[in-house]
Amino acid sequence: MIAVARDIFWRLIPANPILLRIISMAGKRRRDMLIRCGYLGLLCLWVIFMLLAASGQTKLDDLAKSSAGIFEKISYVQLILVALLAPVFTAGAITQEGDSQTYDILLATPLSNGQIVLGSLLSRVFFVIALLLSGVPIFAITQIFGGVGLDNILYSFGIAAGTAFVTGAIAMALATFRIGTRRTIFGFYLFIVLYMVGLVLLDSVPFLQITGGAVYSNESSHISWFTGINPFLALRASMGDPSYLPPLAADLPAELRFWPIGWYLTSPHTFYITATFVLGMALTIPSVVFLRRVAQSTLSVRSWVLLKLRIIASATTHKPRYVWHNPIAWREAKTKASAARMTWMRYALIAAGLAGAIWTLTRFAHVEMPDKYIARGAFNTDQGMVTILTSDRSIEQTYAPGLKITLDGKAIRMSDLDGRYGVKDYTVASGPRKDVTTLNLVNPKRGMSLKEAQTYLLWMLLLEIAVVLIVITNVAASTVTREKEDGSLDLLLSSPITSRYYLWGKLRGLLSLALPLNLVPVASIFVFVVYDVFRMIAEGGQFQWVVFPEAIVVVPLILMTLTALGAVVGIEMSLRCRRTMSAVMISVAIVVGVVGIFGLIGNAIAGTTSWNWAPLVIAAFSPITVVSVIAAPAQFGGRVFDEGGADLMLGARIGMFIGSLISSGIYGLIIWAIYKSMVKNFDMTIRRQSR
């Protein structure tokens, strides 16, 4: 028995030839060494910086606190790096089936399925694990002053290792079941990033948080339903952050105490570590069992599923489509757009975007009127009468000449009231006339407040824009490199197609591909603006836009500009880089970096306390800021929108509108300049790479 177990386990991992080859090669590759040095250098610099910042402290308690702070931050740095690097190193597994020369040879050897799958998986995760281990001495520095428990260190490493392992296992499963193609690599990477970032963003949505006195004795603390399934949230929960403490089991309502929900909520970090390892194993076991069986089948699992779902009629045929006048544009727009995966993704995005917008609108539109309310024309100033309505009758009452009216606690003039308001209470004079002397009104309670609706809409828009931008940048970045890799570029270059025609075709095709995706945020905005127009007619004076109507012009303009920017940057990198992977990574980093940094600067400028509209004109150069201000002006538009009157607000809106037109023009010029430069240098760039 022991001999059998030893034989199996010894062969599976320690004596696995695939793993041994990778380990013996580890550290010898220049690229790996540079990444390792960069990673450790970054950690070292961070620790030195933090230690220097804490150098003035002399009390042991303060030093321990500093030490805990340093540990917390480097844990996050470590997790960010692992989250970024693990998909990069494991994604290659997806295409191993396509580049199957070595894969087929391995399958033909006496190596067992387990040896091949585990060897391949562990060898891909090995680099990331080695990276983690190399950081241990740096973590040890934080132990000098105390303040960090061993359990915290273990949780930090466990979460990072679990993330790397599950990422590798997903990539291996995709490879084994032949679900992925070359293009899946980026989809996989995008999914991982969106999953990690998206859940962190959703964590801040109050609706999804677990909070309140029923769960917490400390009401300022919360976690969310996503804490146990996201590494960053799980890490935060393990750090003992007072604002992010998991609840105690005893505090949970009885219906949430059962296993595994109770465990999930009370210890999300241990749940995450366990779940990632269990999920990793759950994905690995079928890969081990079915590896050779799947490899022998003629139909990939992906094609089989698509056939069964009737997404494609046949795995090998379809009716020929009409080829456009510019075949390059046609190929980008049609063949990629009609690929089953892309069609599926597009419809999913459109459906999810519209469903989100309609759900938000429905919640916002749902008005709960108090028992008593007033409607437009409630005040008859000639007769000094006010009409208060209930569900079944109307009460007509005289009001005193000095009637005091408040709306949500703030004094308001009668002339400013225009619409329907709930009557919280009113006081009547004691005299025989029983005049109303004070009238306290409230805005009708909605299913979702204006601020909430704006926040939801903004996050939806930003998420949709991010997805469109990343998808288009990815497709653009792979468009020329893939043709270089598979040799089809040579076929086109030996035809009379000019560089201008070729690049214009690529750009035009990519913009056509992006068009339906861009319609999602535009449609979301359109739905709200139409609703707002009806609401304005109904409510009149006190009406506040959920989203400013100029968004119908500004947002499509921004989207087209951003899409074109992503496309030209992607094509530029695709021309310059030899490999698809590097082109995609670099261009996505550039686009996300530029848009993100501009967004931070723009939001900082827009959020100033100035009453002037000028900062908004400058802030309009950041597309993200424009969308933020248009969708949630009170939160992102600074003092003008938060406290300013109608005139100031109108001025600021006009400023922002003009600013966004100018910035779109300037972006257009930049895009044109990049395009012209690509056309000019096309032959040179391609020729330099010729072998």
Next chain:
Amino acid sequence: MAAVIKTINLTKRYGSLVALSNLNLEIQEGDCFGFIGPNGAGKTTTIKVLATLLQPTWGEARICDMVVGFQSRQIRPLIGYVPDSFGAYEDMVVQEYLEFFAAAYGIHGTNRTKIVNDVLELTDLGHKRDTLVDSLSRGMKQRLSIARVLVHDPKVLLLDEPAGNLDPRARIEMRELLKELRRMGKTILISSHILPELADLCNTVGIIEQGELLYSGPVADILRRVKSGRILQVAVSSNSQLAQGLLSGDPRVAGITSLDGMLKVVVNEDVQDVSFLAEMLVKNGFRVTMLKEEEVNLETAFMRLTKGVVQ
């Protein structure tokens, strides 16, 4: 007849590696030129230069008297290039693939549909028009590659290993297709390792090694050139060593070697009648079981001219 393809001192370097060195090549209109050489000899580089995909480091390449690099735009409609690997267009079906390239050559509208249909018929791919290119067999893909270069009716076809890795049937079909194209008057430059087929298809050949052209000219000339004297294979029922000694004494025999009992006899070039070999052997009591003249083919020529050096 005008030279459709001409290279003058064509040189291409990749860093320190000399891929082509002063290559002088001339292919006349309507010729089918077989380009032979070991792996890494410079065949693909030459074809890529002619296909306007590479710029020469030195020298000149001309297609229909237009200089590659300076008049590439005018050259491209005149050439049809088939690379050694099939450019993957996994999302397209056969008809879309051909229409895509027809559009790339500026063929639009109903004319495009007609041309694509004609080409599909010529290459016998009509029944595959709805099939995804990626799911075609290797032979079909190669045939589709030929179909692709025919949509714009080029004067010159540059074919880099079109029959590489094909099964015998697909190879024969490909050869027949190329013969048909030759009959249509196309000038064809084809590189291949399958020499018997080249000999059957081509009227001229070029042999290249280490970037240098060792020979260029008609197939018959090269065979004549490598043939130094007539070689006869002689077999006797027994005592082949004695027979070897007997024949080597004759002044008409220039040389004689023996391999596994088989005698290879080289007779002087001026000797027309070789029946004296049989007569001598029979007179001396040998039973002649075989006497035949050794054929000099393209393979023999290739082996004799090249040294087998790979860059």
